[in-house]
Amino acid sequence: MSHEPIRVVLAKVGLDGHDRGIKVVARALRDAGCHVIYAGLWQTVESVVRTVADEDADWLGLSILSGAHMTLVPQVMEALRQAGLEHVGVMVGGIIPEPDIPKLVNLGVSRVFGPGTPMHEIVEFVKSRRSAAHA
Amino acid sequence: MLESQLWQGMRQRDRRSLARLITRASRGLGIETIRRLGPPEKPARVFAITGSGGVGKSTLIGKLIPQFRERGRTVAVLACDPESPLTGGALLGDRFRMGAPLDDGVYIRSLAACSGRQAIADHLDAVIRLCEEFGFDRIIVETVGAGQGDTAVRAWADLVVLLLQPETGDELQWEKAGVLEIADLMVIHKADLPGADRVAQQVRSALEVAGGPVVPVLLVSSRTGQGIPELATALETLPSRSRRGDDRSAFLVDAQQMLIHRLQHPAATELLAKWRSGRIDIQEALRRLLEETSVSAQ
Numbered sequence: 001m002s003h004e005p006i007r008v009v010l011a012k013v014g015l016d017g018h019d020r021g022i023k024v025v026a027r028a029l030r031d032a033g034c035h036v037i038y039a040g041l042w043q044t045v046e047s048v049v050r051t052v053a054d055e056d057a058d059w060l061g062l063s064i065l066s067g068a069h070m071t072l073v074p075q076v077m078e079a080l081r082q083a084g085l086e087h088v089g090v091m092v093g094g095i096i097p098e099p100d101i102p103k104l105v106n107l108g109v110s111r112v113f114g115p116g117t118p119m120h121e122i123v124e125f126v127k128s129r130r131s132a133a134h135a
Numbered sequence: 136m137l138e139s140q141l142w143q144g145m146r147q148r149d150r151r152s153l154a155r156l157i158t159r160a161s162r163g164l165g166i167e168t169i170r171r172l173g174p175p176e177k178p179a180r181v182f183a184i185t186g187s188g189g190v191g192k193s194t195l196i197g198k199l200i201p202q203f204r205e206r207g208r209t210v211a212v213l214a215c216d217p218e219s220p221l222t223g224g225a226l227l228g229d230r231f232r233m234g235a236p237l238d239d240g241v242y243i244r245s246l247a248a249c250s251g252r253q254a255i256a257d258h259l260d261a262v263i264r265l266c267e268e269f270g271f272d273r274i275i276v277e278t279v280g281a282g283q284g285d286t287a288v289r290a291w292a293d294l295v296v297l298l299l300q301p302e303t304g305d306e307l308q309w310e311k312a313g314v315l316e317i318a319d320l321m322v323i324h325k326a327d328l329p330g331a332d333r334v335a336q337q338v339r340s341a342l343e344v345a346g347g348p349v350v351p352v353l354l355v356s357s358r359t360g361q362g363i364p365e366l367a368t369a370l371e372t373l374p375s376r377s378r379r380g381d382d383r384s385a386f387l388v389d390a391q392q393m394l395i396h397r398l399q400h401p402a403a404t405e406l407l408a409k410w411r412s413g414r415i416d417i418q419e420a421l422r423r424l425l426e427e428t429s430v431s432a433q
């Protein structure tokens with residue numbers, strides 16, 4: 001049990017109602033000792049960034065199954081920068097075509113998790129790479 | 136980031152600094168600095184919302200926020216959810232149910248409460264104090280869905296609101312010690328459901344028999360909006376339980392700080408020297424310390 005639990009905000013942005021995957025991830029991270037703040041469906045870019053700031057998150061996990069990742073993720077990354085939250089690590093999960101993954105990583109996304117990712121892979125990634133501000 | 140930078144950020148009303156200081160305080164770090172702040176310049180009114188899981192605490196808080204905003208108050212919400220005693224993990228989902236608005240006058244923070252111990256997060260008093268220091272007028276504490284035997288929050292709240300809902304049990308439920316007696320205000324939530332009036336009646340008569348102070352019982356529905364403005368008005372107008380006065384341990388903490396402060400007085404140094412050299416005994420030294428270093432003597 002960690003004395004300083006990792007705080008993870010999980011959110012879905014835009015018009016995308018598929019929340020089964022993000023709930024499974026939420027549960028896996030919770031069972032791994034993280035404090036998971038579930039921000040839920042249909043969040044705007046601004047509300048996600050506000051949640052990350054107010055909750056003092058170490059990580060932001062975005063789940064996108066709508067195909068709008070190349071529109072939404074750049075907006076989220078830019079809004080995080082503007083809010084002075086560049087120390088927060090960002091993970092993206094969902095249906096992301098292979099050619100888009102390097103583009104997202106170039107934008108500053110730490111890791112992209114596609115369908116079929118074993119839960120322990122996500123858990124280990126989050127635990128092994130705490131964001132710089134909390135290191 | 137250094138603690139001093141965070142305090143600088145607080146003075147500039149930087150939300151990230153508030154958020155980080157709250158994280159630290161909830162882990163027991165920097166508590167001394169917060170205690171040394173002394174009483175707030177502008178004390179906030181603190182409300183605790185308690186009641187069993189599923190009774191609608193988060194949803195109701197989401198409805199109360201705009202009510203306070205309309206009245207020109209800024210609002211901080213501290214939402215406590217349980218932490219697993221086995222893994223230390225927690226799933227904090229209250230924020231979602233509150234429909235967190237994008238408003239600089241509103242701060243919502245999820246906190247984990249160690250399960251099996253209490254219904255509120257550790258060091259909640261320090262976290263409340265930080266929100267006051269930042270300048271929030273109203274602070275709403277949502278407890279873990281406990282309801283029974285949940286009294287820890289009383290020490291830190293101006294008003295404790297207990298939520299009940301229709302079909303929560305027979306009349307004997309209300310007779311259990313600790314259920315009704317912790318509340319300053321009773322809300323029969325989900326009042327649009329059948330049976331709400333009956334619960335309200337049962338609770339009113341149980342309160343009457345108990346013969347304690349008059350506790351208002353309000354019928355409220357977050358779904359229809361019934362009773363929401365009335366509840367906000369009651370929260371604004373009901374006299375507060377003097378949260379810094381009636382709690383013995385809080386009083387002792389303050390008294391201790393006052394004494395430490397007085398020990399820095401020049402007269403205290405002299406008294407200590409006299410006591411050490413045996414010219415006066417400790418009782419005499421204490422009596423004179425209280426006399427000679429009182430506010431008027433300073």
